[in-house]
Amino acid sequence: MRINRSDNNAENRVQPTSPAPAAQEAKEEKAAVQPPKKKEEPVREKTKPQKKRKAKQEEFEDEESKPRRRFPLGCLIVLIVLVLVGVGAYQVMKFYSEIDGGTELGPEQTITVEQGSSVSSIATQLKDAGIIQYDWLFKEYVKYSGKAGGIQFGEFTLRSGMDYNTIIQTISQETYRPTTNVTIPEGTTAVGVAQIFVDAGLVDSIDTFLNCANGTDGSDFSQYSFWTQIPDNGRLMKCEGYLFPDTYNVYADEDVYYYVDTLYAEFEAKTEGLTDTINQKGTTLDDVVKLASFIQEEAGVEAEDAKVSACFHNRLESDDPLWAEHKLESNACSYITQDVENNYLWNSPTAEYYGWPALGAIPEDVLNAYDTYRISGLPAGPISCPGYAAIEAALNPDQEYLDEGYFFFVTGHPDTDVAGQYFYAKTADEHQANVEKAGWAY
Known part of the structure; x- marks a missing residue:
């Protein structure tokens, strides 16, 4: 029989054949008889965790891309202002509490206000004593209340916790301390x-x-x-x-x-x-007081202080050979036993205090320290407590009498017509003539 191949091929293309049922069964039976193979662990895919990480990363990127919420600057400023206002209000309350006084009073204290004390010094004194806390506040309160003029000096009893008005009223009361x-x-x-x-x-x-x-x-x-x-x-x-x-x-x-x-x-x-002048003159305050005490004793009249000072300066500082020893030669401090003379070492309260007149002699060490006819320069100490005019004259002698070279002076005897008059001389001879004019010649 003749077979048509082209038709067969066409059929194969259009309708593919499947294995015969018998063959399929044999195959399955063979598979069932064979020992089972070792089952391999399936490789797990990591797709899911990667997906999760990817999702989180995308979420994070989304968060980054979104604008962050910040604390508003305006709210911060308002908050700071409120804090400052609160602190200020608290402090103001403390100031008002200070002015109005505390609920409890402290123990009594005696405060002494010195004469001439300023409101500022009184406020500091009250603060140091614990009567008040704020000296500046008390000072301003007194100032603007117009009560500063009524404050008195003396001793006053005050207590911490007192209100300002009570404190001011207390220290404004006159005290009758003798x-x-x-x-x-x-x-x-x-x-x-x-x-x-x-x-x-x-x-x-x-x-x-x-x-x-x-x-x-x-x-x-x-x-x-x-x-x-x-x-x-x-x-x-x-x-x-x-x-x-x-x-x-x-x-x-x-x-x-x-x-x-x-x-x-x-x-x-x-x-x-006088400090600057003393330094300029190249002297000391102690030497100024020493010389001033002699000017005070020898002159005694303010109008003559500077001229007497010039005579003493010339004796102490002159280049004249007659005054080479620079002795002060003042009768106010020397071994002179005339009662009519005011002498620090002989008939003064000091001499009486030390008992020298009663002893009949002045100790040698005292003469070596104070006798102006024995020693050169100024004595060991002043001989009295001079006034300001004499102190100033010791620093500023009369320039004319200084330049002209006056060394001597004498005052008129109290029992003569020239009592209280001053006679000045440049030489010893002129001075002797003046002594006679002044009524001191015997």
Whole structure:
């Protein structure tokens, strides 16, 4: 039989044949008989975790791409302002509480307001004592309340926690602490000053006053610059010359230190403006006071102070061979036994205090330190407490009398028509003639 191949191929192309059922069964049976192969672990695909990481990364990128929410600057400023306002309000409340007074009062304290104290110093004093907390606030309150003029000096009882009005009212009340006036004439010796305070009933004895004034009882006045500059050179008294002569209104119930301190404070106040001139002159305050004490004793009249000063300066500083030893030669401090002469070593309160007249002789060491006819230059210490005019004259002698070379002077005898007049001379002969004119020739 003839087979048509082209038709067969066409059929194969159109209808593909599947394996015969018998063959398929044999295949499956063979597979069932064969031992099972070791099952390999399937390789797990890591597609899912990668997808998760990718998703998170995309989410993070989305977060980054989104604008972040920031704390508004305006809110920050408002918050700061509110804090400042709160703190300020709290502080203002403290100030008002200070002015109005506290709920509890502290223990009583005695506050002493010195005469002449400023409102500022009083406020500082109250703060230091714990009466108030803010001295500047108290000062401004007193200032703007117009009550500064009513504040008095004296001792007052105050307590912490008091309101400002009560404090001001308390220290504006007049106190009736007893006072007394004390007058110290210019040229008074230290012993004489002590006697004045004894006579006024303020100090029990001259020794009590002088021991304090000289610091021998342990009293310390180093708060004053002049005190630390007084040399320890064998002088009789450290205080001599520095107990400033004036009229003082002092408390009558104080201790001796208070009285001495009052005089020293006045000396410091009166002489502190002379420092520059003293330095320019190349001298010391102590030497100025020494010379001033002699001017005070020898002149005694302010109009003559500068001329007498010129005579002393010429004696101490002249190149004249007759004055080569530069002796002061003042009768106010020498071995002169005439009662009519005012002599520091012979008939003064100082001489009486040391008992020299009674002994009939002045100790040799004292003469070597103070006798102006024996020693050259100024003595160991002043011989009295000079006034300001004499101190200024010691620094500024009369220039004409200085240049003309006057060395001598004498005053008219009190029992003559020329009493109180001054006679000046350049030479010893001229001076002797003036002594006769002044009524001192015997």
